[in-house]
Amino acid sequence: MRVSIADVAKRANVSISTVSRVLNRRELVNEKTRERVEQAIRDLDYRPNVFARGLMLQRSEIVALVLPDVHGEFYSEIIRGANIQAREQGYHLVISSSEGPTDMGSLLEDLIGRSLVDGLAVMVSEQTKGLHRLLAKFRVPIVVLDSVVEDGVHDSVVIDQRAGALALCRHLVQARGAKRIIFVGGPTTNTDTTARLQACAEVLGEAGLRLSPDDTYHLDFQYDSAFVLAGERVKEWAGEGHFVFAANDEMACGVIDAATAAGLHVPQDLAVVGFDDTRIAAMTRPPLTTVRVPMSQMGSTAIELLCQRLADPQRSATCVSLRPELIVRESCGEGQRD
Amino acid sequence: MRVSIADVAKRANVSISTVSRVLNRRELVNEKTRERVEQAIRDLDYRPNVFARGLMLQRSEIVALVLPDVHGEFYSEIIRGANIQAREQGYHLVISSSEGPTDMGSLLEDLIGRSLVDGLAVMVSEQTKGLHRLLAKFRVPIVVLDSVVEDGVHDSVVIDQRAGALALCRHLVQARGAKRIIFVGGPTTNTDTTARLQACAEVLGEAGLRLSPDDTYHLDFQYDSAFVLAGERVKEWAGEGHFVFAANDEMACGVIDAATAAGLHVPQDLAVVGFDDTRIAAMTRPPLTTVRVPMSQMGSTAIELLCQRLADPQRSATCVSLRPELIVRESCGEGQRD
DNA sequence: GACTCTTTTGAAAGCGCTGTCAATTCAGTA
DNA sequence: TACTGAATTGACAGCGCTTTCAAAAGAGTC
Numbered sequence: 239m240r241v242s243i244a245d246v247a248k249r250a251n252v253s254i255s256t257v258s259r260v261l262n263r264r265e266l267v268n269e270k271t272r273e274r275v276e277q278a279i280r281d282l283d284y285r286p287n288v289f290a291r292g293l294m295l296q297r298s299e300i301v302a303l304v305l306p307d308v309h310g311e312f313y314s315e316i317i318r319g320a321n322i323q324a325r326e327q328g329y330h331l332v333i334s335s336s337e338g339p340t341d342m343g344s345l346l347e348d349l350i351g352r353s354l355v356d357g358l359a360v361m362v363s364e365q366t367k368g369l370h371r372l373l374a375k376f377r378v379p380i381v382v383l384d385s386v387v388e389d390g391v392h393d394s395v396v397i398d399q400r401a402g403a404l405a406l407c408r409h410l411v412q413a414r415g416a417k418r419i420i421f422v423g424g425p426t427t428n429t430d431t432t433a434r435l436q437a438c439a440e441v442l443g444e445a446g447l448r449l450s451p452d453d454t455y456h457l458d459f460q461y462d463s464a465f466v467l468a469g470e471r472v473k474e475w476a477g478e479g480h481f482v483f484a485a486n487d488e489m490a491c492g493v494i495d496a497a498t499a500a501g502l503h504v505p506q507d508l509a510v511v512g513f514d515d516t517r518i519a520a521m522t523r524p525p526l527t528t529v530r531v532p533m534s535q536m537g538s539t540a541i542e543l544l545c546q547r548l549a550d551p552q553r554s555a556t557c558v559s560l561r562p563e564l565i566v567r568e569s570c571g572e573g574q575r576d
Numbered sequence: 577m578r579v580s581i582a583d584v585a586k587r588a589n590v591s592i593s594t595v596s597r598v599l600n601r602r603e604l605v606n607e608k609t610r611e612r613v614e615q616a617i618r619d620l621d622y623r624p625n626v627f628a629r630g631l632m633l634q635r636s637e638i639v640a641l642v643l644p645d646v647h648g649e650f651y652s653e654i655i656r657g658a659n660i661q662a663r664e665q666g667y668h669l670v671i672s673s674s675e676g677p678t679d680m681g682s683l684l685e686d687l688i689g690r691s692l693v694d695g696l697a698v699m700v701s702e703q704t705k706g707l708h709r710l711l712a713k714f715r716v717p718i719v720v721l722d723s724v725v726e727d728g729v730h731d732s733v734v735i736d737q738r739a740g741a742l743a744l745c746r747h748l749v750q751a752r753g754a755k756r757i758i759f760v761g762g763p764t765t766n767t768d769t770t771a772r773l774q775a776c777a778e779v780l781g782e783a784g785l786r787l788s789p790d791d792t793y794h795l796d797f798q799y800d801s802a803f804v805l806a807g808e809r810v811k812e813w814a815g816e817g818h819f820v821f822a823a824n825d826e827m828a829c830g831v832i833d834a835a836t837a838a839g840l841h842v843p844q845d846l847a848v849v850g851f852d853d854t855r856i857a858a859m860t861r862p863p864l865t866t867v868r869v870p871m872s873q874m875g876s877t878a879i880e881l882l883c884q885r886l887a888d889p890q891r892s893a894t895c896v897s898l899r900p901e902l903i904v905r906e907s908c909g910e911g912q913r914d
Numbered sequence: 915g916a917c918t919c920t921t922t923t924g925a926a927a928g929c930g931c932t933g934t935c936a937a938t939t940c941a942g943t944a
Numbered sequence: 945t946a947c948t949g950a951a952t953t954g955a956c957a958g959c960g961c962t963t964t965c966a967a968a969a970g971a972g973t974c
Contacts, residue, residue, distance in 0.1 A: 255953070293959045294933080314655070332668050353625050492859075594922085596963080605923085
């Protein structure tokens with residue numbers, strides 16, 4: 239049967255208090271006894287029951303990562319980083335996606351209300367009105383991914399979308415002589431998309447150019463929709479110094495394929511750049527110039543912040559901004575191969 | 577502060593036993609009282625504490641999914657399926673990868689020994705001696721993914737690698753007139769790889785051909801290594817009726833790119849096929865003929881089996897074998913576009 | 915009205931652990 | 945030897961819940 243603290247106590251000939259002490263405050267127990275207890279623990283292969291422990295300490299040593307979706311490499315890298323970091327910090331990781339019928343609010347309520355988790359990291363990539371209010375309801379530490387909550391309470395980790403997009407667009411304009419940029423973004427409600435769009439417009443502005451509203455498209459981050467859209471438009475998009483800036487690598491890939499299918503040459507007739515630097519970025523032909531988003535680092539940083547706050551609830555709220563990195567490959571014209 | 581069952585009891589003017597009863601065995605309590613209690617629960621937004629509950633019931637309502645790695649689309653789809661199914665079944669999902677220093681044994685021991693989880697699904701893609709013995713140590717239900725444990729105790733869900741590889745290779749030989757197949761697999765210890773290799777050899781045998789040991793390579797499922805290998809060999813591989821069978825889409829993509837870089841035309845000079853049907857399969861040029869592995873279904877089936885066993889521990893062990901599906905695209909010669 | 919049987923309820927034990935508090939032991943000192 | 949304070953230990957309450965058991969309340973019968 240399951241071995242409990244009482245079994246250990248009996249075997250080591252001490253009281254359960256002593257066993258508990260060697261588990262939690264070893265310095266309080268005599269060395270001789272401690273060794274006996276430790277031996278007994280080893281003999282019986284004893285592990286404290288998380289539930290009893292959680293009940294007493296009001297801590298579960300479980301943290302949750304809540305994502306809008308678990309589809310694709312972007313999320314899986316976040317999970318990966320979070321997972322490694324959680325283990326490092328001695329926490330278990332529960333993954334939840336608000337995909338499907340469940341809405342985020344009730345998901346959080348479930349996780350927290352039943353005090354399953356000590357804290358959580360939530361990715362919020364959509365403009366969410368009332369996010370403030372939603373988060374304020376909960377007492378446990380919550381780290382926000384991809385959005386900033388300016389309440390001095392919640393930590394957050396974001397990608398500096400602006401910096402990434404600026405670097406990318408400046409490269410296009412300054413090093414590649416871009417004359418026109420066609421922006422193929424995600425939904426208008428997606429905060430990453432809006433940040434990138436704005437940065438792009440800004441850079442064009444600096445150069446005395448402008449981003450035409452007609453050159454701004456909002457899709458859903460999928461290959462297919464980009465392929466379809468580009469299929470209809472590439473002929474018109476093509477031209478010397480014309481660039482398509484797709485908001486992720488998949489859509490960029492869709493655009494490249496559509497262009498190629500239409501008999502155009504990328505980058506000569508139309509240059510294309512992406513965002514994220516997922517694995518496919520290096521696999522497209524030509525390889526994709528893109529912006530590397532440190533996805534797994536994002537996950538691990540989120541968990542790290544969470545654990546820090548768990549350790550010290552008084553810490554002032556911090557926002558970690560991760561800088562993406564411009565990766566120049568061949569899809570934007572002659573460039574070094576990575 | 578946290579609201580407990582006592583608060584509900586007080587508000588509804590009953591004892592905690594009664595509250596507990598409406599929570600667990602509603603039929604035992606008078607309708608009038610029940611309504612009063614339910615109202616109180618709603619008023620206070622009460623949710624039972626999982627730890628107290630877990631302590632009493634010896635159940636956590638948490639299941640774990642243990643993967644060898646969380647990298648890439650393959651795993652993320654499994655997670656996705658598992659996640660959705662777990663929620664559907666009223667369980668929480670803990671994700672763990674044995675990536676990094678931790679070995680699988682101690683990971684399981686940690687999860688189970690502390691009775692954190694009611695059961696788990698473990699993916700075992702490497703030939704593991706002693707898997708039997710390892711699993712036998714644990715009392716909680718364990719579902720094995722990607723391997724079969726013939727002990728009449730453990731459920732498993734596998735992909736019928738053989739059927740998939742047979743279908744693919746037969747297509748190559750019978751419909752495409754393959755004369756020679758170059759097999760680019762994963763590690764020799766990888767069970768999927770060996771199953772596919774054998775099926776491939778068999779089909780060639782049926783046709784009076786043979787799979788030369790010189791045409792058998794074992795890599796690590798990565799794009800890069802396939803790209804490098806193919807870079808050195810494609811010239812020699814090329815030829816009428818010659819096919820490269822890569823054990824996953826990424827490696828297939830690496831081969832295609834290397835071939836293209838070497839000035840060859842795929843599929844005219846060398847045909848290439850992959851396995852898995854991950855998203856990149858449709859994005860390669862030419863699009864990849866491959867075998868669709870129902871990844872997310874694999875995850876969800878595993879959790880489903882697990883929950884069934886949790887509900888009825890006496891059930892006899894079942895092994896669900898998911899049939900992959902041949903997806904013919906253009907990389908193996910003239911074919912329908914998907 | 916007294917009795918039995920059923921339905922409904924509450925008191926209390928206990929799940930495995932931590933932490934408080936008091937008891938015990940052990941040095942060190944007078 | 946007696947006395948003190950520090951080090952070490954054990955008894956026990958209690959975390960929030962479920963469940964047994966017995967008591968109380970209704971319902972039905974003679």
